[in-house]
Amino acid sequence: MDYISRICDEIQPRDKQSTANKPDKPACFLCEAGQTDVEADPELAEKRLVLWQDHRGALLLNRYPYSSGHLLVTPHAHVGDLTDLSAEQRANLMELIVLGQQLLTTTYNPQGFNVGMNLGRAAGAGVPGHMHIHIVPRWTGDANFMTTVAGLRVTPQAIEHTYEWLRQAMAKI
Numbered sequence: 001m002d003y004i005s006r007i008c009d010e011i012q013p014r015d016k017q018s019t020a021n022k023p024d025k026p027a028c029f030l031c032e033a034g035q036t037d038v039e040a041d042p043e044l045a046e047k048r049l050v051l052w053q054d055h056r057g058a059l060l061l062n063r064y065p066y067s068s069g070h071l072l073v074t075p076h077a078h079v080g081d082l083t084d085l086s087a088e089q090r091a092n093l094m095e096l097i098v099l100g101q102q103l104l105t106t107t108y109n110p111q112g113f114n115v116g117m118n119l120g121r122a123a124g125a126g127v128p129g130h131m132h133i134h135i136v137p138r139w140t141g142d143a144n145f146m147t148t149v150a151g152l153r154v155t156p157q158a159i160e161h162t163y164e165w166l167r168q169a170m171a172k173i
């Protein structure tokens with residue numbers, strides 16, 4: 001429970017440009033991800049960090065990752081709970097989780113995954129209005145990697161490079 005709580009679920013900074021003309025309806029980055037056609041508009045997809053989008057929902061990089069390769073799976077529907085989704089929509093999310101796992105396996109080759117949800121503000125959801133699923137790749141001992149390799153400075157992979165790499169890998173799945 002403590003670990004799941006620490007999987008940060010931050011509120012993403014609002015894009016003032018896109019919300020300037022509609023202050024009553026601030027942009028939801030998860031809705032935007034679901035509306036992003038990765039093939040037709042790769043530049044927008046990169047800006048929004050969307051790796052895959054289809055009728056089932058979207059798979060995107062978390063802009064504030066717990067670790068490199070931290071992915072989010074989101075349904076199209078702007079709803080806060082699993083009970084607001086149909087059985088088919090829930091099944092679609094499970095398929096996108098599998099896709100995300102396949103993508104991370106072919107790139108980061110992790111030894112395990114944490115797959116989880118923070119449903120509701122009290123549970124740590126940063127975007128309680130639009131439920132989503134976290135996929136975090138894990139390695140044995142990764143939590144104390146810094147102390148294990150004392151003397152080696154760990155530089156997190158820039159998110160743009162991560163996106164580029166995963167996007168290319170996605171095309172081969």
Ligand SMILES: [Zn+2]
Pocket residue numbers: 028029030031032077078079129130
């Ligand atoms: Zn939304």
